Structure formats: structure tokens, C-alpha cells
Amino acid sequence: MVTGKSVNALGYYATPTDPESVVVQGDLPKAVAEGESVRIRVEETYTDPAGYTLKNGELEWTRTLGRPLNYVTLPDGWTLTSVNTPAVITLDAQGRTMLRFANIRNDQLAVTIKAKKR
Incomplete structure (x- = not known):
């Protein structure tokens, strides 16, 4: 989990995210080629x-x-x-x-x- 500010600093996205938000960032085992798609499963554990x-x-x-x-x-x-x-x-x-x-x-x-x- 990283801040929106950190994600914006990467410069990957044309539309910036809210700098105060918290986003999920992960590394894929390989780059996704143009025209390809991949499935990503996000699991989270938290207490409430x-x-x-x-x-x-x-x-x-x-x-x-x-x-x-x-x-x-x-x-x-x-x-x-x-x-x-x-x-x-x-x-x-x-x-x-x-x-x-x-x-x-x-x-x-x-x-x-x-x-x-x-």
C-alpha cells in the first residue's frame, strides 16, 4: 500500500490520483504486452x-x-x-x-x- 502522491510521482498515469488516498501497488512477474490482458487477484487482511x-x-x-x-x-x-x-x-x-x-x-x-x- 502506498500513497496516491507516491503513485503520481511514478508518472505512469495520464490522470493523477488523489495524493491523500491510499492505493494498492504490486509487481507483476512480467510486463503485460500490448494487446494482452492478465488477471490479478487482490487479497487483503484487516481488523476492524x-x-x-x-x-x-x-x-x-x-x-x-x-x-x-x-x-x-x-x-x-x-x-x-x-x-x-x-x-x-x-x-x-x-x-x-x-x-x-x-x-x-x-x-x-x-x-x-x-x-x-x-
């Missing part, structure tokens, strides 16, 4: 402490998801009690509950997940 609340011993996480495919993993020691939108629910290699959300719409998917201590 502002989205988590504890109400009467129940963890609640509310946020919107804008990517077509999103994974949410519950903290270790917590089990799912409810989710307000369809999800594929599995356990990861460490035994934590993981939810996979597919957003086929062209907008944000509003998600509320609730969990309790095991």
Missing part, C-alpha cells in the same frame, strides 16, 4: 476494532462488504450464534469459525454477525 461490540456477553460485528467474495474469521474461542445474510460456514485449520460471503450485486452487502464464547 470499531465494528466489534460486546453486548450481554455476545460479540456483534456489523459492517458492509463491497468485494465480490469476502471471508470473515471469528476470533479463537468464539462460536457463531447468528448471521443476517447467507454465508458458507466452515472451520479453518485452527478450528476457528470462518464465514464466506458472496456478493453478486453491484453494491455493498450489509452484514451482522453474532457470536458467543465457547
